[in-house]
Amino acid sequence: MKKINSILIANRGEIAIRIIKTAKKMGIQTYVIKTAKEPNAIYLNFADHICDFTERFDEIPEFLDVEKLIETAVQYKIDAIHPGYGFLAENPYFAQRCEEEKIEFIGPSADVIYKMGNKTIAKQIARKHKIPLLEGSKGNLANADQAIEIAKIIGYPVILKAASGGGGRGMRIVENDSQMEKNFRLATNEAEKAFNDPSVFVEKYVRNPKHIEFQVLADKMGNTIHLGERECSVQRKHQKLLEESPSPALTEDLRKRMGEAAIRITQAVKYYSAGTVEFLLDADGGFYFMEMNTRIQVEHPVTEEITGVDLIEQQIRVAQSEKLTLTQDDIKINGWAIECRINAEDVQAGFSPNLGTIQKISLPKGEGIRIDTGIESGSVITPFYDSMIAKLIVHGENREKTIEAMLNALGKLRIKGVKTTIPFCKAVLTNKVFVNGTFNTSFIEKDMEKTYFQEKDEEMLAAFFATYNYANEIREEKDTWVDHEKGKNIDPWLLNKRLR
Amino acid sequence: MKLSFKKRSSSEPVKYITLGKDGKKYEFIYSPTDGLRVNSKKQDIEIIDDADGFTYIKFKNKKFPVEVIEQNQNKFVILINGVSYNYTVETPLSYQRKQIIEKTMKKSKTGFVSAPMPGKIIEVFAEENAIINEGDVLLILEAMKMQNEILSTISGVVKKINIKQGDNVNKDDILLEIRQ
Amino acid sequence: MDVNGKIFKKFLDRRHSSDLHLEQAITKQHAKGKLSARERIELLFDRNTFEEIDEFATSAKAGSDFGKADRGFGDGVVTGFGKINGRLTFVYAQDFTVMGGSLGAIHAQKITKIMDLSMKMGAPIIGLIDSGGARIQDGVVSLAGYSDIFLRNVQASGVIPQISVIMGPAAGGAVYSPALTDFTFMTKHTSYMFVTGPNVVKEVLNEDVTTDELGGADVHARKSGVANFIFEDEENTLLGVKRLLSYFPSNNLENPAFIESTDNRFRFEEKLRDIVPDDPNKPYDVKDAIKLIVDNGRFLEVSELYAQNIVTGFARLNGKSIGIVANQPKILAGTLDIDASMKGAKFVRFCDSFNIPILTLEDVPGFLPGVNQEYGGLIKHGAKLLYAYCEATVPKVTVILRKAYGGAFCVMNSKNIGGDFSFAWPTAEIAVMGPEGAVAILYKKELAEATDPVKVKKELAAKYREEIANPYIADEKGYIDEVIDPADTRIKLIVAFEALESKHVNIPSRKHGNIPL
Structure with a gap:
């Protein structure tokens, strides 16, 4: 067992701060990376040490520069690297380089990252261990025609997915033969861009499924538990916007069966650290393994809230080769938790990023409210990174009360300077289909008439405010008084010479 | 020879017609004696600036956070409760003009x-x-x-x-x- | 006098016919979405200050049809004077309801009369233009009328501020008077300007084009640069005129108008430190910087939509008018091209004519390269801006925000062409050329041999930036007066302009210089 005394956080924003908080609690020194893109970001204030990456001349973005990160860890004699989510979190090469340099990678082994990261291999493993699956191509596709052939067997609609993908990028739904050519090109193009790997595969597309994922935790000795599910069906273009735990759709029996399946696949690959097994759940309770995310998830706080387990702490303990002290029986689901992702996006303009400076932010406070954020008043939302401003997590007694508390908290969360997804979150939480729990991944397109919440009289008041400002401006203009007498007082010395 | 045109005086009510993107129309009349009327109904609207730099509209005992996010002449984008609205503020004269132009102007090709x-x-x-x-x-x-x-x-x-x-x-x- | 008698009645009848005409004019103009000439005047002037002259002048046969409203009332133009923001201002407003506002003999005579008055009084003149053009019936007399106006426009140029407001058609010869004045306003959709109309274009070139596409406000604001300001409606247009005038003196001997400042004279603006991004190639909006520097964040931009790579406009510093010329890194990286040079030059010359000090905010990587630019005469057009700056004797202060490279550094009011004070922010890069270009020349061989030339080039560029392209060398040699904290900019500028208030430069007497045209 090797005690970790220092961690290099190869990430930014709220997750960097989240990791630092646990590290502080455990008495571990933290190192963060300062980039030229956001040299004043607040995560820098939390860390014990700052590694300056502002003077770099490479095209590779800072958090993707494997060699530079490894070099930094070696230079500062840092014991471990936490990759957070995104960036290099699921890059097997990075994990392998850590292993080579005897730096503890806080996450699973490079081998497992590779296997689970490649969806084709992951599926083969799942198939071997009798985990229910959605059928599709046996491997990567060579061209669009091949995809059309497979689609003929499994039937439309089908979905094209990037083999090394995640987070919705490189995914395209195809309804018929004629759309295949274009979508194939777009999917490979996007996959190439996002993951440096153009390979895509095709599989049957389940319409309107629920997206349910299980949080698992395993140590290096093979002890594995799950910490219940997360309901992530509120998605737009495969981007999660609001998550909750537990899911209103799961019965105790279903939870048990899905949880077991999650553990089975986790053990099958000798997984250790925290991970997430994603399933699609259809209306009849049939579930299908989709993929395993070999990292800490953005939405991990909802699980932490209802189970009381600090997932980052567990990740670090596993990395130190500690044995899991928790057993499956220790995991009790306590109440309900919802997370709203507050992104700098213009919901009214199709969720397009709304870049700019957060002029002011005021956060709600109170019992059961948790906010994970990496910004403060004056922070800039840059085009270089994702548009997340904060995660607002509310923990309550039951679903009904949690929804109410969340609406209340959203009302108190005020952000000036950019448009955010707050009106969207309010609209979801007040939607009947959401409230009764029967929603699925097509919720936004199908069940939401309006993607943003409007309060009564709001439109009229906005019109009033425009008018008020305009009227004031005109009045000010009309009242302008020019002191022209002062203009006539000219130094005779000057006046004499002003004429030429 | 002064203009024999109707003189303006400060006690005269000010009237604005505010148009939304989706054909919404509000008429605001303000006079120092009568107060504010919205679509000829009397309304009490208050604007509050708080110490933290947020502005609110207080209406029917409710507080609405509000800000101007864009302005170009009489065109406004207002953000209220995080939702944005586009409005053009017109005077009675410019409103009339707008209607005429919409009717007579050839649409740009x-x-x-x-x-x-x-x-x-x-x-x-x-x-x-x-x-x-x-x-x-x-x-x-x-x-x-x-x-x-x-x-x-x-x-x-x-x-x-x-x-x-x-x-x-x-x-x-x-x-x-x-x-x- | 017997107020009920015949003599006074005749006087009253005349007044009545004037009211009658006004009513008709309002109905006619409103039907087109326009205001009548008198309503426009009413909006422009301070309440009850307008005095009309030559109200009953007419080119119709005198005598028998005297005083009838439909007989060429006022000959299609309202002229007079009054106060705008408390200052004497002269105006002529064409009345489209009388013979299409066409320019006839008396019409022209009225305009020249009011122009002469404004020249004698040294007060600004505003033309509200809404006219079908020359009055065909009057033949050569109306052409002579135009010429009389053009001559006065030129004589008044640089003596009193002249503003043209296009509120209806302006075609053919009528466009040249606005072109000779200092600023042109246009109202969207109801005003247009062109030398030859869509019919002629159709006949000669067989191209279909609408009046709006050929000479509408948008076209002149964006493409030709003829219109300096455009507005949605006439009320806003006239408000804009008032706003612009508030920055001017009444004539070339006065100092610009003063408005007591409510802003803090000693405002230390920390936000200015975050304006220029750390990445030297990243764009930013220079207007953000301007708004943080000037009084109450109020900046009236001139020619906002034309040649947007240079920003020109008026603002106040501690109550006193200044003209601002700034490179706009957001557009074309702030390079100077033909249009930007002309826009800047015209603005600088206006400020110089009317004793308005000039503040230059510089972030210019150079002149825009390209065949089109060279063929188009970038050399001579760029020279206009250079000429204008050299020629200007008003107080001139420069702040270098970031890039100041090559010839463009010289042009943008450098100290050696007469800039009075030059400040630089610590982010300034002053050198003969940008790092990438310089490195490519100086280390040609090394780069060719390098295994990773992109990386080596970047490293060398950073070294160049560190050692050469910074404000400190210029500061040590005296080409910069001081490297300042961006947060101090407002305070420094106020002090600098105050010190320059009694600036005077001896220049040789001559007829006029020969600006490269």
Whole structure:
């Protein structure tokens, strides 16, 4: 067992701060990376040490520069690297380089990252261990025609997915033969861009499924538990916007069966650290393994809230080769938790990023409210990174009360300077289909008439405010008084010479 | 020889007609003696600036956070409760003028497609002189690591393409001109 | 006098016919979405200050049809004077309801009369233009009328501020008077300007084009640069005129108008430190910087939509008017091209004519390269801006925000062409050329041999930036007066302009210089 005394956080924003908080609690020194893109970001204030990456001349973005990160860890004699989510979190090469340099990678082994990261291999493993699956191509596709052939067997609609993908990028739904050519090109193009790997595969597309994922935790000795599910069906273009735990759709029996399946696949690959097994759940309770995310998830706080387990702490303990002290029986689901992702996006303009400076932010406070954020008043939302401003997590007694508390908290969360997804979150939480729990991944397109919440009289008041400002401006203009007498007082010395 | 035109005086009510994008219309009349009337109904609206730099409208005992996010002459974009609304504020005269112009003006034959956000042009599908229909994909713009399809809002002939693959564009840059 | 008698009645009848005409004019103009000439005047002037002259002048046969409203009332133009923001101002407003506002003999005579008065009084003149053009019936007399106006426009140029407001058609010869004045306003959709109309274009070139597409407000604001300001409606247009006038002196001997400042004279603006991004190639909006520097964030931009790579406009510093010329890194990286040079030059010359000090905010990587630019005469057009700056004797202060490279550094009010004070922010890069270009020349061989030339080039560029392209060398040699904290900019500028208030430069007497045209 090797005690970790220092961690290099190869990430930014709220997750960097989240990791630092646990590290502080455990008495571990933290190192963060300062980039030229956001040299004043607040995560820098939390860390014990700052590694300056502002003077770099490479095209590779800072958090993707494997060699530079490894070099930094070696230079500062840092014991471990936490990759957070995104960036290099699921890059097997990075994990392998850590292993080579005897730096503890806080996450699973490079081998497992590779296997689970490649969806084709992951599926083969799942198939071997009798985990229910959605059928599709046996491997990567060579061209669009091949995809059309497979689609003929499994039937439309089908979905094209990037083999090394995640987070919705490189995914395209195809309804018929004629759309295949274009979508194939777009999917490979996007996959190439996002993951440096153009390979895509095709599989049957389940319409309107629920997206349910299980949080698992395993140590290096093979002890594995799950910490219940997360309901992530509120998605737009495969981007999660609001998550909750537990899911209103799961019965105790279903939870048990899905949880077991999650553990089975986790053990099958000798997984250790925290991970997430994603399933699609259809209306009849049939579930299908989709993929395993070999990292800490953005939405991990909802699980932490209802189970009381600090997932980052567990990740670090596993990395130190500690044995899991928790057993499956220790995991009790306590109440309900919802997370709203507050992104700098213009919901009214199709969720397009709304870049700019957060002029002011005021956060709600109170019992059961948790906010994970990496910004403060004056922070800039840059085009270089994702548009997340904060995660607002509310923990309550039951679903009904949690929804109410969340609406209340959203009302108190005020952000000036950019448009955010707050009106969207309010609209979801007040939607009947959401409230009764029967929603699925097509919720936004199908069940939401309006993607943003409007309060009564709001439109009229906005019109009033425009008018008020305009009227004031005109009045000010009309009242302008020019002191022209002062203009006539000219130094005779000057006046004499002003004429030429 | 003074103008024999009706004189303005300060006690006269001020009237504005405020128009929304979707045909919403509000009439605001304010006079120092009568107060504020919205669509001829008397209303009590208060504007509060708090110490933290937020502005609120207080109406029927409710507080609405509000800010002006864009203004160009009489065109406003107001953000209230995080939702934005576009309004043009018109005086009775300019409102009348607007109605006349809408009726008499020939619609411009050229439509412009502009960039909705800053980003990089990944692929251009449109070709000059090609006939396109409303909703056709013109090009792909990458921003925030996402590829966004830019669709045509009108049908017509592509008159001019101002960009090429690999170009970086700013918000509101005109990408294409389409002639109806 | 017997107020009920015949003599006074005749006087009253005349007044009545004037009211009658006004009513008709309002109905006619409102039907087109326009205001009548008198309503426009009413909006422009301070309440009850307008005095009309030559109200009953007419080119119709005198005598028998005297005083009838439909017989060429006022000959299609309202002229007079009054106060705008408390200052004497002269105006002529064409009345489209009388013979299409066409320019006839008396019409022209009225305009020249009011122009002469404004010249004698040294007060600004505003033309509200809404006219079908020359009155064909009057033949050569109306052409002579135009010429009389043009001559006065030129004589008044640089003596009193002249503003043209296009509120209806202005075609053919009528466009040249606005072109000779200092600023042109246009109202969207109801005003247009062109030398030859759509019919002629159709005949000669067989091209279909609408009036709005050929000479509408948008076209002149964006493409031709003829219109300096455009507005949605006439009320806003006239408000804009008032706003612009508030920055001017009444004539070339006065100092610009003063408005008591409510802003803090000693405002230390920390936000200015975040304006220029750390990445030297990243764009930013220079207007953000301007708004943080000037009084109450109020900046009136001139020619906002034309040649947007240079920003020109008026603002106040501690109550006193200044003209601002700034490179706009957001557009074309702030390079100077033909249009930007002309826009800047015209603005600088206006400020110089009317004793308005000039503040230059510089972030210019150079002149825009390209065949079109060279063929188009970038050399001579760029020279206009250079000439204008050299020629200007008003107080001139420069702040270098970031890039100041090559010839463009000289042009943008450098100390050696007469800039009075030059400040630089610590982010300034002053050198003969940008790092990438310089490195490519200086280390040509090394780069060719390098295994990773992109990286080596970047490293060398950073070294160049560190050692050469910074404000400190210029500061040590005296080409910069001081490297300042961006947060101090407002305070420094106020002090600098105050010190320069009694500036005077001896220049050789001559007829006039020969600006490269």
